[in-house]
Amino acid sequence: MKSKYTTIIDIAxxxxxxxxxxxxxxxxxxxxxxxxxxxxxxLASTMExxxxxxxxxxxxxxxHTVGIMVPExxxxxxxxxxxxxxxxxxxxxxNVVICQQNESYETEVANMKLLLSYRVDGIIVSHTKETRxxxxxxxxxxxxxxxxxxxxxxxxxxxxxxIVNDYEAAFQAVEHLISIGRRRIAHLAGPDALVNSRLRRQxxxxxxxxxxxxxxxxxxxxxxLTTEKVKIYMKHFLDLGTPPDALFAINxxxxxxxxxxxxxxxxxxxxxxxxxxxxxxxxxxxxYPGLTTVAQPTGEIxxxxxxxxxxxxxxxxxxxxxxxxxxxxxxxxxLIIRESTVAKTN
Amino acid sequence: MKSKYTTIIDIAxxxxxxxxxxxxxxxxxxxxxxxxxxxxxxLASTMExxxxxxxxxxxxxxxHTVGIMVPExxxxxxxxxxxxxxxxxxxxxxNVVICQQNESYETEVANMKLLLSYRVDGIIVSHTKETRxxxxxxxxxxxxxxxxxxxxxxxxxxxxxxIVNDYEAAFQAVEHLISIGRRRIAHLAGPDALVNSRLRRQxxxxxxxxxxxxxxxxxxxxxxLTTEKVKIYMKHFLDLGTPPDALFAINxxxxxxxxxxxxxxxxxxxxxxxxxxxxxxxxxxxxYPGLTTVAQPTGEIxxxxxxxxxxxxxxxxxxxxxxxxxxxxxxxxxLIIRESTVAKTN
DNA sequence: CTGTTAGCGCATTCAT
DNA sequence: ATGAATGCGCTAACAG
Numbered sequence: 001m002k003s004k005y006t007t008i009i010d011i012a013x014x015x016x017x018x019x020x021x022x023x024x025x026x027x028x029x030x031x032x033x034x035x036x037x038x039x040x041x042x043l044a045s046t047m048e049x050x051x052x053x054x055x056x057x058x059x060x061x062x063x064h065t066v067g068i069m070v071p072e073x074x075x076x077x078x079x080x081x082x083x084x085x086x087x088x089x090x091x092x093x094x095n096v097v098i099c100q101q102n103e104s105y106e107t108e109v110a111n112m113k114l115l116l117s118y119r120v121d122g123i124i125v126s127h128t129k130e131t132r133x134x135x136x137x138x139x140x141x142x143x144x145x146x147x148x149x150x151x152x153x154x155x156x157x158x159x160x161x162x163i164v165n166d167y168e169a170a171f172q173a174v175e176h177l178i179s180i181g182r183r184r185i186a187h188l189a190g191p192d193a194l195v196n197s198r199l200r201r202q203x204x205x206x207x208x209x210x211x212x213x214x215x216x217x218x219x220x221x222x223x224x225l226t227t228e229k230v231k232i233y234m235k236h237f238l239d240l241g242t243p244p245d246a247l248f249a250i251n252x253x254x255x256x257x258x259x260x261x262x263x264x265x266x267x268x269x270x271x272x273x274x275x276x277x278x279x280x281x282x283x284x285x286x287x288y289p290g291l292t293t294v295a296q297p298t299g300e301i302x303x304x305x306x307x308x309x310x311x312x313x314x315x316x317x318x319x320x321x322x323x324x325x326x327x328x329x330x331x332x333x334x335l336i337i338r339e340s341t342v343a344k345t346n
Numbered sequence: 347m348k349s350k351y352t353t354i355i356d357i358a359x360x361x362x363x364x365x366x367x368x369x370x371x372x373x374x375x376x377x378x379x380x381x382x383x384x385x386x387x388x389l390a391s392t393m394e395x396x397x398x399x400x401x402x403x404x405x406x407x408x409x410h411t412v413g414i415m416v417p418e419x420x421x422x423x424x425x426x427x428x429x430x431x432x433x434x435x436x437x438x439x440x441n442v443v444i445c446q447q448n449e450s451y452e453t454e455v456a457n458m459k460l461l462l463s464y465r466v467d468g469i470i471v472s473h474t475k476e477t478r479x480x481x482x483x484x485x486x487x488x489x490x491x492x493x494x495x496x497x498x499x500x501x502x503x504x505x506x507x508x509i510v511n512d513y514e515a516a517f518q519a520v521e522h523l524i525s526i527g528r529r530r531i532a533h534l535a536g537p538d539a540l541v542n543s544r545l546r547r548q549x550x551x552x553x554x555x556x557x558x559x560x561x562x563x564x565x566x567x568x569x570x571l572t573t574e575k576v577k578i579y580m581k582h583f584l585d586l587g588t589p590p591d592a593l594f595a596i597n598x599x600x601x602x603x604x605x606x607x608x609x610x611x612x613x614x615x616x617x618x619x620x621x622x623x624x625x626x627x628x629x630x631x632x633x634y635p636g637l638t639t640v641a642q643p644t645g646e647i648x649x650x651x652x653x654x655x656x657x658x659x660x661x662x663x664x665x666x667x668x669x670x671x672x673x674x675x676x677x678x679x680x681l682i683i684r685e686s687t688v689a690k691t692n
Numbered sequence: 693c694t695g696t697t698a699g700c701g702c703a704t705t706c707a708t
Numbered sequence: 709a710t711g712a713a714t715g716c717g718c719t720a721a722c723a724g
Contacts, residue, residue, distance in 0.1 A: 370704095
């Protein structure tokens with residue numbers, strides 16, 4: 001099968017020189033006569049030569065391409081991290097391939113195999129909420145493909161990662177609720193399998209403890225991050241004999257879905273129930289009332305993850321994280337106070 | 347340089363058979379003894395054999411991978427189209443690689459070259475707002491790589507595409523504003539270079555005409571889709587001697603930014619000014635008041651675009667759109683009426 | 693400065 | 709049912 005793409009052989013034939021010379025001219029090798037180089041460049045341009053990265057990666061065992069795997073991208077969190085990653089990687093001469101898992105473990109495994117089969121040089125990952133088995137990640141490591149995790153970092157793996165202090169951020173968020181006089185604070189938590197979900201819950205618990213508010217398990221529900229469940233669980237909270245006067249939600253979509261339930265029931269936010277989310281999704285500033293939430297430096301998270309991956313890629317001797325501790329970068333969060341906790345005083 | 351990846355040669359050596367046999371076993375060729383096949387499969391599994399797609403695509407001139415290029419993904423529009431594309435393409439056995447242009451023409455050209463250099467089999471595209479030159483698209487066509495456009499489809503190119511009836515949808519949206527008694531309807535339009543921007547503006551103009559409302563150029567501004575500009579232009583509208591009593595915005599982010607300006611000025615929505623957006627972004631239902639907007643079937647757009655691309659890929663004889671008309675699919679829109687045009691009657 | 697050659701991993705055609 | 713040989717496009721080592 002003859003491809004429509006121009007090859008260096010086509011160029012070489014036309015110019016009556018060897019393909020090596022063409023290759024050298026094209027890659028900017030010093031040992032090429034200026035005249036020859038110019039001729040090659042010109043012909044390559046008119047013939048619209050398009051380098052075959054498959055052949056190149058195939059023969060060089062390196063593709064100058066990295067993958068980024070995210071569990072979903074319907075919130076603004078992951079897209080803005082991706083933009084940060086692209087910034088840094090492209091500046092460093094790498095291509096970035098984006099894979100989206102739709103929160104499906106199977107898709108995650110399939111995408112990992114896809115990236116490996118295309119021999120990407122490294123991968124930046126945030127795993128799905130379903131992921132319990134991490135063999136596909138260790139496989140990459142065994143193949144010498146460095147990984148950098150962010151946001152959802154498995155406890156089970158010793159890998160370089162970029163995180164925020166979920167525990168501390170949650171602690172502060174709940175302290176804020178306490179500071180505005182709330183005592184019956186409910187928490188809609190994420191799946192226990194997610195480390196950041198566990199950390200945020202612990203921050204919640206410890207903040208209560210610090211302020212001598214007894215921990216009430218009835219006010220905490222872990223759920224699978226689907227909107228329908230929020231409605232059910234939130235209704236359940238509101239139907240309690242003594243309903244909560246505040247809610248700390250695992251993330252902004254959860255908080256916003258909960259707000260809908262509260263408003264539908266005719267309760268006022270924050271008067272009857274104050275609400276805090278997490279991540280400062282774009283929509284947090286748009287909903288009514290504005291959602292108090294923990295801002296994460298998404299672009300910076302992406303850039304840092306990319307920097308860390310570059311470190312791995314450029315290491316003269318590959319880091320072996322089966323024998324030494326993997327580096328971690330912790331970035332600061334910031335509590336953004338809006339009207340869902342503090343009503344505007346006009 | 348020795349790769350850490352297992353190859354069919356490794357397997358062949360261990361089993362003392364030829365790599366041809368291994369290849370046949372792995373690809374499910376009929377002519378392999380059951381015993382041999384089983385041995386190969388088992389060893390491949392224990393050695394964690396990972397097929398080298400580079401080598402395969404390289405020798406077969408086909409990669410079973412398609413690209414999708416989107417101008418941005420901070421709104422929910424493009425991500426949900428992508429999910430639709432992935433649905434169909436993955437079911438058809440194709441891999442999907444996502445590229446994001448950040449609304450930059452240069453990035454678009456670079457990403458196109460990236461995809462071509464990786465020899466993707468086809469590409470689904472929505473171009474950036476900056477794109478005026480389409481050579482990178484015709485290049486793909488000349489290379490025999492089929493393209494399918496959606497949302498932003500260049501007039502200049504005869505290519506398969508999936509669209510909605512922007513003209514009709516805009517017409518209806520404006521008629522809705524007229525039906526609630528508005529006569530001074532402003533329009534924040536997008537760049538003229540975008541076909542759908544021009545169509546929406548024409549729908550706006552013709553709806554006015556139909557209802558004998560004189561077209562007032564002072565009430566129409568085309569802009570570059572950056573939030574800062576919305577603030578400036580919207581303020582300008584509101585400062586007019588007779589400010590508009592309604593706004594039809596090119597898209598939801600524009601409408602939402604405009605709402606902020608209106609609210610900051612102490613005006614009421616929809617009482618003083620009614621607002622309509624376009625695309626039914628997730629945030630349209632979250633802002634206060636809820637934004638009336640034109641819903642687009644995003645998932646279906648992605649699925650259709652993928653179906654059309656599969657048609658091209660499976661065509662026994664390549665369609666030559668320099669001599670015949672490219673197919674187009676038009677999907678229905680739906681005006682979603684919320685409180686930004688019709689206040690709730692409690 | 694340039695040409696020749698080997699080799700990357702795989703499917704495939706041609707032998708056997 | 710299996711092995712040997714070929715070619716895909718490119719870079720780099722080697723030879724001049």
